[in-house]
Amino acid sequence: MFGARFGLSTLAAAGFGNLISDVVGLGTAEPVQAKFNKWFPMKSLTGQQQLLWQTRAAKFGGCTLGVSVGCLLGMAPLFFIDGHKGKDGQPSLSAH
Template structure:
């Protein structure tokens, strides 16, 4: 079990590609950083075609509002975001990532352990292979659960921070956003380790001993 836990920790050090949508939040990109997947007309077109009619209309309206505000403020000297706005940006990014980290770690540990005690013993696969399969299950589950976590965060009152376009691009906003995500993932992954409280090494040894006896 200790080997599996070590493998789980190593595998959780990476953020999975399926959650890039959560990383594309307000003020999280540098000025010269490519904005995947909308960094070319082709990628932008692919993104638009994946949206439904209502989503396209809403996106167009918000883009027009954003650009009109940016144009109106071109001649105005931008003021940096206030301390309250910085805190809100941090908390706004922290909350959904707590849910992401919690589900990711909890599902991966639970699934990986069951795979190791069942398929792993039957097929004789390694602990790392069982951890990788548990990570696969966690990724697949994350694709379907990400939307629910975002919806829950919205129901808790976490709306988009009230920032001007220039304030959204300031380094203070980007730094606060990245810190919020890091804090959220850390807290979520720690909380997501709770399945380890219900897993004992005796159960693993017993399963392996029973399998060896059957052979």
């Protein structure tokens, strides 16, 4: 819908959608982390603990999971769009 409204290619629309979702993710990361810190208090790590491979792997895994969930949530509107119908409401015969 974003690409159709602004006359963008599918790839450009996907890029802008990703940009918007990343900015929203950056804006909501701190409040979400603060809420989780209330529910699950974190212990402070020493400099040596922060350099451990297990710590870095856990951080990477958490970031990957967060981005993945955010991207999947960003695609949620696709469940409400029927991509098989044409502009006139009739089934589309084209493959695009």
